[in-house]
Amino acid sequence: MGLFDVDFWKKIEPSKDKKFAHGLYDGVFTLFFKPNEVNHAGTHIKGPMDLKRLMIHVVIALQVCYLIGSYNIGHQHFLALGEHTGVLDAVHLKLVIGLMSILPLFIVSNLVGLGIEFYFASQKGHPIEEGYLVTGALIPLIMPPDVPLWMLSLSIIFAVLLAKEAFGGTGMNVVNIALMARAFIFFAYPTEISGDGPWVSAIDLDNGVVDYSFLHTMFNGLFESFGWSTFISGQPLLESFTGATPLVLARTGGWEAVTEVYSSTAMFVGGIPGCVGETSKLAIIMGIAILLLTRVASWRIMFSMALGVAVTGMLFNVWGFNAYMDVPWYNHFLMGGLMFALAFMATDPVTACGTNTGKWIYGFLIGFFGMVIRVMNPAYAEGWMLAILLMNVFAPTIDFYVVDANINRRLKRAKAK
Amino acid sequence: MTLSTGLIFGIIFILMFIVVMATISEGLVKIAAKHQGQNPENYGVLPNDLPSMLNRGEGSPNYVSQGDHFVDLKKGFDINLLGAASLEHGIEQVHASTYALKPKDFMGMMPIPKVVVEEGGTLKAGDVLFYDKKRPEIKYAAPVSGEMLKIQRGDKRSINEVVILADKEIEYREYNLPDLNTVSREDLVAFLLDSGAWPFIRQRPFDIVAEHEQLPKSIFVTTFDTAPLAPSFNLTVQGKEAEFQKGLDVLAKLTEGGVHLGLDGRGTSSPSEAFSNATGVQKHWFNGPHPAGNVGIHMHHVDPLNSGETIWHLDVHGVLVIGTLFAKGIFDTERVIALTGYEMTNPRYVKARQGICIEKFVTDIKFQEQTATTDKEGKPVNINRKAVRLISGDPLTGKEIEPNGYLGFFDDQMMTVEEGDYYELFGWLIPRAGHPTQNRTFPGAFAPSAVYKADTQQNGEHRAFVVSGEYESVLPMDIYPQYLLRAIQANDFEKMEGLGILELGEEDVALCEYVCTSKHPVQKTLRQGLDMLREQG
Numbered sequence: 001m002g003l004f005d006v007d008f009w010k011k012i013e014p015s016k017d018k019k020f021a022h023g024l025y026d027g028v029f030t031l032f033f034k035p036n037e038v039n040h041a042g043t044h045i046k047g048p049m050d051l052k053r054l055m056i057h058v059v060i061a062l063q064v065c066y067l068i069g070s071y072n073i074g075h076q077h078f079l080a081l082g083e084h085t086g087v088l089d090a091v092h093l094k095l096v097i098g099l100m101s102i103l104p105l106f107i108v109s110n111l112v113g114l115g116i117e118f119y120f121a122s123q124k125g126h127p128i129e130e131g132y133l134v135t136g137a138l139i140p141l142i143m144p145p146d147v148p149l150w151m152l153s154l155s156i157i158f159a160v161l162l163a164k165e166a167f168g169g170t171g172m173n174v175v176n177i178a179l180m181a182r183a184f185i186f187f188a189y190p191t192e193i194s195g196d197g198p199w200v201s202a203i204d205l206d207n208g209v210v211d212y213s214f215l216h217t218m219f220n221g222l223f224e225s226f227g228w229s230t231f232i233s234g235q236p237l238l239e240s241f242t243g244a245t246p247l248v249l250a251r252t253g254g255w256e257a258v259t260e261v262y263s264s265t266a267m268f269v270g271g272i273p274g275c276v277g278e279t280s281k282l283a284i285i286m287g288i289a290i291l292l293l294t295r296v297a298s299w300r301i302m303f304s305m306a307l308g309v310a311v312t313g314m315l316f317n318v319w320g321f322n323a324y325m326d327v328p329w330y331n332h333f334l335m336g337g338l339m340f341a342l343a344f345m346a347t348d349p350v351t352a353c354g355t356n357t358g359k360w361i362y363g364f365l366i367g368f369f370g371m372v373i374r375v376m377n378p379a380y381a382e383g384w385m386l387a388i389l390l391m392n393v394f395a396p397t398i399d400f401y402v403v404d405a406n407i408n409r410r411l412k413r414a415k416a417k
Numbered sequence: 418m419t420l421s422t423g424l425i426f427g428i429i430f431i432l433m434f435i436v437v438m439a440t441i442s443e444g445l446v447k448i449a450a451k452h453q454g455q456n457p458e459n460y461g462v463l464p465n466d467l468p469s470m471l472n473r474g475e476g477s478p479n480y481v482s483q484g485d486h487f488v489d490l491k492k493g494f495d496i497n498l499l500g501a502a503s504l505e506h507g508i509e510q511v512h513a514s515t516y517a518l519k520p521k522d523f524m525g526m527m528p529i530p531k532v533v534v535e536e537g538g539t540l541k542a543g544d545v546l547f548y549d550k551k552r553p554e555i556k557y558a559a560p561v562s563g564e565m566l567k568i569q570r571g572d573k574r575s576i577n578e579v580v581i582l583a584d585k586e587i588e589y590r591e592y593n594l595p596d597l598n599t600v601s602r603e604d605l606v607a608f609l610l611d612s613g614a615w616p617f618i619r620q621r622p623f624d625i626v627a628e629h630e631q632l633p634k635s636i637f638v639t640t641f642d643t644a645p646l647a648p649s650f651n652l653t654v655q656g657k658e659a660e661f662q663k664g665l666d667v668l669a670k671l672t673e674g675g676v677h678l679g680l681d682g683r684g685t686s687s688p689s690e691a692f693s694n695a696t697g698v699q700k701h702w703f704n705g706p707h708p709a710g711n712v713g714i715h716m717h718h719v720d721p722l723n724s725g726e727t728i729w730h731l732d733v734h735g736v737l738v739i740g741t742l743f744a745k746g747i748f749d750t751e752r753v754i755a756l757t758g759y760e761m762t763n764p765r766y767v768k769a770r771q772g773i774c775i776e777k778f779v780t781d782i783k784f785q786e787q788t789a790t791t792d793k794e795g796k797p798v799n800i801n802r803k804a805v806r807l808i809s810g811d812p813l814t815g816k817e818i819e820p821n822g823y824l825g826f827f828d829d830q831m832m833t834v835e836e837g838d839y840y841e842l843f844g845w846l847i848p849r850a851g852h853p854t855q856n857r858t859f860p861g862a863f864a865p866s867a868v869y870k871a872d873t874q875q876n877g878e879h880r881a882f883v884v885s886g887e888y889e890s891v892l893p894m895d896i897y898p899q900y901l902l903r904a905i906q907a908n909d910f911e912k913m914e915g916l917g918i919l920e921l922g923e924e925d926v927a928l929c930e931y932v933c934t935s936k937h938p939v940q941k942t943l944r945q946g947l948d949m950l951r952e953q954g
Contacts (some may be wrong), residue, residue, distance in 0.1 A: 006840045007790075030878070034844030037875040038837050042938045043930045044646075044812040045496070045834065048852040048859065049876025051844040051934055054884065057858050129880055171935070263443030294858040298886065310426060330423045354885035354899060403900050407915035414723035 006033060012293045019090050023122035025259045027114075030127070051170075056132040057296045061287035062137050062344065068269075068283040069276035070098030073145045073201045076273050080200050081210060082238040087271060092219075100215040101201040102276060105140035108149050111140075112156045120165045130352075131170030131177075132160070138178040138344060140332050141277025142337070142385075144198035147185065151192065155184040175392040176351045179385050186385065199273055201222075210235045243273045246335040247374070247381035254323030255331055267334040278337035297347035300356060301363040305342050308367020309333065316375055324375050336374065341366075341384035351392040357400040362398055422865075476686035480693060481702050481892050487682055487719050490705025492893040494928060496645040496853045497868045500759040500814070500832070508652065508753055508766045512585070516561045516772040517569075517578040517823040518546055522816075523616065524944075525951065526573035526627045527551055542770075543590035543748030546579055549893055555626060558613020560750040560771040562588040578823060587770075589747040597666065597743065605670055609928050616826065617735030621716060621728050622919035633729040635674030635720050637667070638736055640692040641681035641703075643710035644811035644924075645871075647830055648755035650733040651689040652766060658691035664740025672729070677727055679703055679715035687940045705893065708832040713925040717894045721770065722920045734829060754824065758833030759870045760805050769824075775831050776821040779807065782833060784820050806873055808832045813927035815939070837874025852876065855890075855932070881934040888929040888939075894920065898929050902939065904944035910953065918946050 009029050014021040030052075039046055074094025075087065084090040113132050121128045143152060159180035164173045187195060192198065204211040212231045220230040246267060249257045262272050270280025278284075288331025291297040320326050333339060346352065346366050353362040366387050373383025429507040481487060520530050532547040534540050540563070559565075563583040571577040595608055605627050609615045627633070640650050654661050668676045678695055681688050682702030691699075701719050703709045712730040722728050731739075734752045741749045746930040750771035757764045760782050767778075786804035789797055808815040810828040818824075824831060841850060848859075853869045855862050860870075888898035896917045904912035923940040930939035 004842055032842060034841040034848075034874075035878060036838040036871040037878065039875050042940050043927055044806065044808055044815065044817070044873055045498075045852070045871045045931065046874070046876050046936065047854045047856065047932045048848055049854060049856040049932070049934050050845055050936065051880050051883060052877070053858055054934055056846060127878060131883075169881070171883045174422045219552055221428050270734065295856070296858065310430075328423070331824065332870050333422070349884050354886070355897060356886060356889070399900075403897055403916070406897060406917075407912075409895070410723070410915060413721060414725070 003032070009033070016024065019122040019125070022120055023128060027118065027121075027128035028374040030382035031145075051130045052133070054138070054296060055130050057294050058134045058291070058344070059137045061290040062141065062252055062277070062380050064283040064286045065141055065277045065280060065340070066102065069141065070102045071095060072270050072272075072279050073098040073101045073276060075271060076199075076243070077201050077203065077210075080203060080237050080241045080243065081235055082241075083235075084229070092223060092228055093231065096216060096219050096231075097201055100213075101145045104149060105143060105145075105147070105152060106135055106136075108152055109139045109156060110136040112153045113160050116157065116160045116165065117169075120169065124169075129170035131164070134348075135160075135177045139181055141340070142178060142182050142275050143185070144193050145201045145276055146203075147193065148197040148198075151185060151189055152181075155188075156183040158184045171350055173350060174396075175389055176345055176348050177394075179345060179389055182385055183389060199245075203237060205237075208237050208239075210237070227269075243383070245274050246272060250327050250335060251324050251381055255327045257323075258327075258331075258335070264331075264334060275337060275340075278340040281334060281339050284339040284343050289349070291343065297343070298349070298352065298359055300359040301347050301352055301366075304360045304363030305346055305367040305370075306333075308364040309338065309371055310367075311364075312368050316371070332371065332374075336382050337384050341370070341388060345384065345388050346391075351395060353395045353399050353402075358395070358398045358402045362391055362395055365394075440856070478682060478687070480687045481682055486699070486701045486719070488701065488705075490703060490709045490714070490718075490893040492890055493643075493708055494853075494855045494891050494932065495704035495706040495730040495865070496813075496931070497866065498645050498759075498853065498871045499868050500757050500761060500764050500871070501646050502648065502755040502757050502764045502766050504766060506763075506765060508768055510768045511773070512583070512769070513774045513777060514583060514784070515566065515580050515774045515823075516559075516563075516583050516770060517580040517774070518557060518560070518772050519578050519823065519825060520547065520549075520576050520781055521548075521555075521559075521571075523626055524623070524930065525948075528573065530557075532565075532568060532576070532579055534559075536567055538565050539563070540565060540581070541590040542750075543587045543592070544583075545611075545613065547576075552626075552628075554607075554610045554629060555615050555618055556611055556613055556830070558590075558748055560748075580823075581772075589749075589879055592742065592746050592748075594743060594746055597670065600670075602670060605667070609667075609739070612742060613748055614735075614739050617738055618729050618731055621713065621722055621730065621922065623947050624922035625951070627729045628727070628873065631727045633672045633674070633727045635728055636668050636672050636676045637679060637712050637716055637719075637730040637928050638668070638676060638698075639679040639710060639712040639715060639729060639730070639732055640688060641679070641683075641710045642732075642811075643707040644813055644830075645707070645711075645831060646755065646757040647755055647811050649686065650692075650768060651686070652753040653829070654691045654733055654737065657741070658689070660737055660740035660744045661691040661733070662695060662740070663744045664736035664738075665695055665698055667739050667743055668731070668736065674720070675699055677701060677715065677719050679710070681710070683709070708891075708925055708928055709893070711922075711925050713920060713922050717920055724914055724919060732827070734827075752829050755830045757830060760833040760835065771826060772823050774821065774823050775807075775809075775818070779820055779833065782820075802838070803836050803952040805863060806834045806836055808834060812871060812950070813931060814924045832871075835870070835872040839871035839874070850874065854871050875936055877934070877936050879937065881933055882937065884934045887932055887934060888926075891932055894925070898926060898939070901946075903941050905942050905949075908949065910950065913946050913950060918943070918950065921947075 014025055016022050071094055074097035077097050078084040113136050118128055119130050159177045163175050163180040164177050167173050202211055210234050216231045223230045227327055246258045246262055266272055268281045273278050292299055309332060310329055313332050316325040353359045369390060370383045370387035373386055520526050526549045530547040530549050533545050540559050540934040542562045543558050546559045548556050559581055561581055561583040563581045566580040566582040568576055569578040595604055601669050610629055616626050618627040665676055676698040678698045678700050680692055680700055680702045708714055716728055718721060738750055751768055753766050754769050762781055782805055784805050786802050787799050788802045789799055807818050807820055809825040809831055810817045811830055812832055812834060851869045861867055882899060892898055901916040901918055904916055905933055923943055926939045926943050
């Protein structure tokens with residue numbers, strides 16, 4: 001039976017002295033097989049839920065985002081050309097562009113991150129822990145589609161090393177690792193990721209033409225045999241193409257400017273430029289449904305964050321200082337990375353508050369700060385990464401006060417006797 | 418699209434507005450009532466009996482009399498396992514040739530207690546067997562009469578078991594029973610200490626045998642056990658209702674705060690008359706999944722323990738021992754024991770004395786197994802593998818015993834569990850071996866009445882805390898268990914006490930350990946914390 005046979009794995013097990021090799025073996029082995037550990041001191045029976053299963057359900061919830069987001073990369077590319085402008089035109093070409101954009105990101109993200117984790121795990125002498133399964137799946141979704149791979153690797157090394165391993169590994173980090181990687185790129189390479197370059201895939205902005213690599217053109221033969229359209233190199237980009245995201249439009253011209261370029265349906269389904277994961281609210285809502293049905297993510301954080309966004313949005317509507325503030329509060333949910341942050345970033349159990357009361361406060365404040373940064377920040381149109389990182393740092397404080405209230409309740413009860 | 422989303426949000430906003438307005442106005446009305454000098458309970462905007470409308474209604478069983486204290490517990494989880502004992506063939510009275518008391522059943526006892534009987538010496542049921550040199554007044558008595566066979570020792574010469582070769586007919590020690598109507602509390606305590614009945618009384622904090630110098634603020638008796646496959650106390654108390662009441666009367670004299678009885682309000686079976694008609698006690702009914710039967714939960718909802726206070730607790734067996742002592746003058750530890758487990762050919766109830774050797778109940782179970790595997794070089798080899806684990810007690814809090822071992826002091830259940838040292842291909846993703854769970858990533862969680870075969874598979878590896886809210890969902894107390902465990906691991910004494918460790922016993926957090934995603938040894942950590950605090954004084 002080969003790979004699916006325990007005896008085969010036992011034969012190829014490296015000795016425990018070779019720490020890195022054994023760590024690598026152990027990580028892959030436990031991915032295939034549930035280990036045969038039995039319960040010792042404590043309960044004799046244990047429930048079947050474990051960390052791998054928790055992580056994989058988040059990854060499953062992300063899959064619809066991957067699908068629709070990858071397709072959207074291709075769609076935005078062809079919009080920049082002015083060709084195949086219908087959503088369902090040239091599905092094969094768009095899928096190829098999308099996949100060839102996202103796959104390198106996914107592979108690099110997992111290789112670099114897992115490589116660091118394996119190294120640390122082998123040094124510390126404990127088995128590789130599953131925390132990186134989700135981070136590795138989240139990072140490609142929050143990066144610009146055409147981000148240079150070396151930049152991505154640097155950001156992951158920074159995030160995993162300084163924000164995770166330095167604190168003790170899985171379950172010990174204070175801030176969200178994926179957001180830390182994004183923050184690194186945001187602060188260290190601000191000019192490289194601004195403008196249209198990294199946001200539309202497979203284009204050469206300096207010369208104004210498309211830039212198909214071998215990864216794209218190798219499919220041309222296949223497509224020709226079916227009689228479908230192919231990749232044609234050297235095509236010029238549309239001069240009028242701006243690739244402006246709804247957020248940028250809203251900041252200058254309010255909701256009217258947004259609806260001129262994008263319809264609400266397009267914003268909901270995901271035919272707009274932006275990060276891979278955040279464009280399709282439909283995909284995110286499906287992911288939320290999976291997360292809430294399986295109770296993997298906390299509904300309290302999601303609900304209170306939505307509440308925070310709504311309340312802050314309503315306050316801004318009342319204030320009405322500029323065109324951005326006049327955007328009706330319910331339309332903010334359609335723009336930018338709000339829904340993605342709500343579903344997958346804010347609900348990270350390690351960095352969020354642990355107490356249920358704390359979760360309400362935490363979510364609400366993320367919504368509040370995120371909206372404030374989004375609307376009132378002149379430099380950058382989006383605020384969720386910063387808001388969530390900020391609240392990650394304050395989550396232990398919130399928990400401290402909730403637990404302190406519990407302690408005081410108990411003391412008061414003792415005094416009342 | 419925007420219109421409909423706007424409509425939905427608008428409706429939600431209006432509903433929230435109504436709720437907020439109603440709550441604020443309710444508060445204002447109550448304040449106004451207080452200003453006027455009226456009782457604020459009678460004034461309000463929201464319907465007064467809303468809580469009872471939502472909670473009780475038809476919920477409480479018909480044998481609960483109005484006016485009794487009824488507590489509905491939502492949090493917890495019932496573990497349904499195969500191998501429950503059946504009453505088909507009645508309850509057989511059994512007697513073994515050897516019985517034993519195990520000093521390690523008692524938390525905090527010295528590893529080598531002083532055994533007062535020599536090997537070969539005869540004793541009667543109720544005669545002192547050993548005592549702890551740290552607390553010499555508390556005497557531990559033999560459950561049966563016979564000859565002290567041997568002392569089984571463990572590592573560092575600690576005593577594992579004191580084994581008695583039992584007589585066919587039990588002879589009982591003669592007691593000088595005090596008159597319950599005239600005896601003082603000190604004399605009663607002294608009598609109980611010497612009689613061998615004292616170890617049945619345990620205390621919170623620390624869940625150890627009660628310290629007799631302390632005055633407890635109340636005593637709790639739990640009359641139902643919600644642990645997986647635990648026997649019903651109704652069976653033990655059948656025919657001994659008078660002794661049970663006598664036991665309660667004795668306990669009432671030991672404390673000022675009264676005796677509280679925790680009764681089964683789940684409606685699955687009506688409790689024995691001895692429980693529902695008990696006099697001289699305060700009755701409290703509890704309804705909910707496990708751990709609704711735990712005495713720690715009862716205490717928390719009736720008379721919570723504060724720092725510096727002590728509460729004593731017993732189960733039905735303990736009350737019956739004390740009651741039989743005073744009613745009949747004999748030390749009788751007979752109880753109904755459930756022999757359970759999927760591997761048992763005939764899971765059933767038996768009547769036996771405490772500490773019975775369970776060897777003859779498990780003769781048809783294959784505990785060891787020969788498995789053929791290949792060693793490193795690829796040569797076929799037969800290895801001996803333990804196939805079945807034997808547990809004294811329930812699978813959450815019980816201790817593993819050998820096939821020729823003895824039932825624990827406080828245990829009334831024996832269970833066989835298959836050893837789960839198997840590898841499962843992608844078992845974490847698509848498990849084939851089913852385990853009871855309330856976790857919604859498993860389809861089994863949507864069928865809570867399904868019954869499963871138990872095994873000892875750990876189902877994952879030990880990790881750091883990741884998931885929050887998991888422990889709170891199975892512990893119906895106002896305690897944050899994860900923060901408590903962190904305080905214990907950080908040796909933060911003040912925080913431990915502040916977070917309520919004194920109210921807890923291992924059985925209360927056993928379910929937290931069962932559902933833990935990170936496979937943390939919760940009970941062990943709690944015991945470490947309790948021991949740390951106890952040693953500090």
